[in-house]
Amino acid sequence: MSTKAKEEQNTAESILADIAIKAQLADYSPIKGCMVIRPYGYAIWERIKEILNKMIKDTGHENAYFPMLIPESFLQKEAEHVEGFAPECAVVTHAGGKELTEKYVLRPTSETIINHMFSKWIESYRDLPMKLNQWANVVRWEMRTRLFMRTSEFLWQEGHTCHATWDEAQQETLTMLDCYKTLLEKYLAVPIHTGKKTQSEKFAGAEATYTIEALMRDGKALQAGTSHNLGQNFAKAFETQFTNDQNQLEYVYQTSWGVSTRLIGALIMGHHDDVGLILPPEIAPYQVVVIPILKKNKDNTEILEAAKTINNELQAAGIRTKLDDRVTISQGHKFNEYEQKGVPIRLVIGPRDLEEGKLEVHRRDIQSKEKDIPRDGIATRLQKLLAQIQKEIWQRAVDYRTEHTTIVKSIEEIETALDKPGGFARAMWNGDVALEKILKDKFKATIRCMPDDKELDASQHPCVLSGESSTNNVEILVARAY
RNA sequence: CGGGAUGUGGCUCAGCUUGGUAGAGCGCUUCGCUUGGGACGAAGAGGUCGUAGGUUCGAAUCCUGUCAUCCCGACCA
CATH class of the missing domain: 3.30.930.10 (Bira Bifunctional Protein; Domain 2)
Incomplete structure (x- = not known):
């Protein structure tokens, strides 16, 4: 399989x-x-x-x-x-x-x-x-x-x-x-x-x-x-x-x-995909992993020095980095390891890059790879990229939530919403605890909270339980939960 | 605590039906050859088969007890 x-x-x-x-x-x-x-x-x-x-x-x-x-x-x-x-x-x-x-x-x-x-x-x-x-x-x-x-x-x-x-x-x-x-x-x-x-x-x-x-x-x-x-x-x-x-x-x-x-x-x-974890740069223990392309049993001094220099340069710019200079592990292994770990950016430097003054930059969140990134000004470029990654990861999560939130008017609609897009069902409720029992027994769901962010008009939107609208009703978010 | 399943090298598992004294892949060690996306070859190390008892000439395999783990319910950040 x-x-x-x-x-x-x-x-x-x-x-x-x-x-x-x-x-x-x-x-x-x-x-x-x-x-x-x-x-x-x-x-x-x-x-x-x-x-x-x-x-x-x-x-x-x-x-x-x-x-x-x-x-x-x-x-x-x-x-x-x-x-x-x-x-x-x-x-x-x-x-x-x-x-x-x-x-x-x-x-x-x-x-x-x-x-x-x-x-x-x-x-x-x-x-x-x-x-x-x-x-x-x-x-x-x-x-x-x-x-x-x-x-x-x-x-x-x-x-x-x-x-x-x-x-x-x-x-x-x-x-x-x-x-x-x-x-x-x-x-x-x-x-x-x-x-x-x-x-x-x-x-x-x-x-x-x-x-x-x-x-x-x-x-x-x-x-x-x-x-x-x-x-x-x-x-x-x-x-x-x-x-x-x-x-x-x-x-x-x-x-x-x-x-x-x-x-x-x-x-x-x-935040994850089929490959593994995807860490937002702000929380990642290291935001960039620097991987030099090394040859076992050969003189790697030059490439290692270049990698160290870049690593120091990034750290001096306030970027959290890790330099993986292990010679005993192939770079393919390393790539895979850091992708599973969700490190936001992988920076690769090999002999060719060294000659040409370029680098390879890989973005974990969208699995994109760009070669021939200029060596000069790399710290500034990566700082911007990290900020952008943070923003895009956030936006994807917001979009996901929006797509998985359904406004509902009845218990039947709650059930459908919990199954179909999944996620939150947003509803009005008259406060009768009978609803919580129904949700729990029938749908394995709970009222997660009465949210501070309100979207429904209490005078217009009916209670899922009674079907009646009232300004005394409260807005709720229903979901299956961990 | 009910219902289901599983315990075999570090990991994933085969072997059990039909008993004959333990295997594979991955990982690990060494050497060689490789190296811009999880290389390859050779040689090696590593398991009293969860545990206690029983049946038997002989048990990973059959029987009983027991312990643990995982999944499904009842509880929860």
Whole structure:
């Protein structure tokens, strides 16, 4: 069977796994549902961290670290929270060769332990706002796992903030959602809808959950990040109180927000083709790979020097590069390797190019190759090309989403839309939870969010459930999701 | 936890029906020859066939238990 035929019969799941493995982003671990993030995959994560960490700090947050082990009793303090997370918690029962009197939970998220500390640290409105973030791993024992999209242990960033007023907490919730939007759209080139989750889809313990929802190339939606207004729920459970400027004791208003290594899953399923991964230049660990055409057992000094010089020149211009000067691997192998890894540009220099002062430039996203690119001014040229590639990858993703979004007026139309173009169905809804049950039971779909971007006229467009139009109805995006 | 499938060198798998003591391709090592898109040739290294027991003169193969993984459902960033 040809490779192409194999690709076509692959399910979305195996596309994800194939690319993750072949691009050497990750590998399976001996532990069920866990994965090893390999250097190239981790480099993408580091790039995400680098960008987001700056945004987090620029918006007035500080990084800290809280322990991985949480006393089991902490989880139980917030009713909705324990109900939501208990089934997927891994619990430590023994340590130091003895059974523990109180079991420890491997954090599925850190609201509880952080609140425990907040309640010690916060006394007065003068201590507020307190805005912390931690980069950490969390463990959620999932029944079914997929590389990057859902693993039992994953890396993420979790922000936790305390405020003196509800309004301020709400503002914080939306500010961080906006940071996520920027990260996804400007850097990962993944268009997202921001919006609010329905009651049934919100975070266990939150007052309201806001989400960034992306669309993958297999037509499924992906919750790529969330930001929660926690209200005073955890504050009450942990007695996180402060004295306000009227000398009255009050519970703090809190938020929490996070994005995870799932973002790498979003990159994989958002940008790929039959060959493998396609990385947007802004997020690529290296934007250009320089490959000299080398001859084994011959003097390659001249060509290697030329490659190094170009490599340095590109780096001096602020381009992230990798020079692959391995003599033991044929260039054909290298070409293939970097295409699977999605490196945006491949720059090839061989003896002929050296003589003629030219280079070969290959664009990964559209698999185009141009020979005889002038050696002079290469850095400037590639900078422009990288910007153009970023823009075009983004535009293709936007177009894809537009083509896979259907405006619907009835439940029947939702079903058709989910099957035919796939992707999002945009509708009006009167808020009756019966719809969520129908979607889930019949179509395996969910209301992804009530989007901030509105396209429908509530007074004209009927509710998919009742068929009636009302200005009380809300606009929703429905999709099958990861 | 239900339903289905699979465990054999690093990887993908054949061999099992009909028991006779382990193979192929890829990868790896060395040498030679090559080199502008995954080269070729030769020589080599590497497996107590998931695991425990049973049947048998003899088990990768048959039987039973067990563990693990994958797929389909119920849960989820």
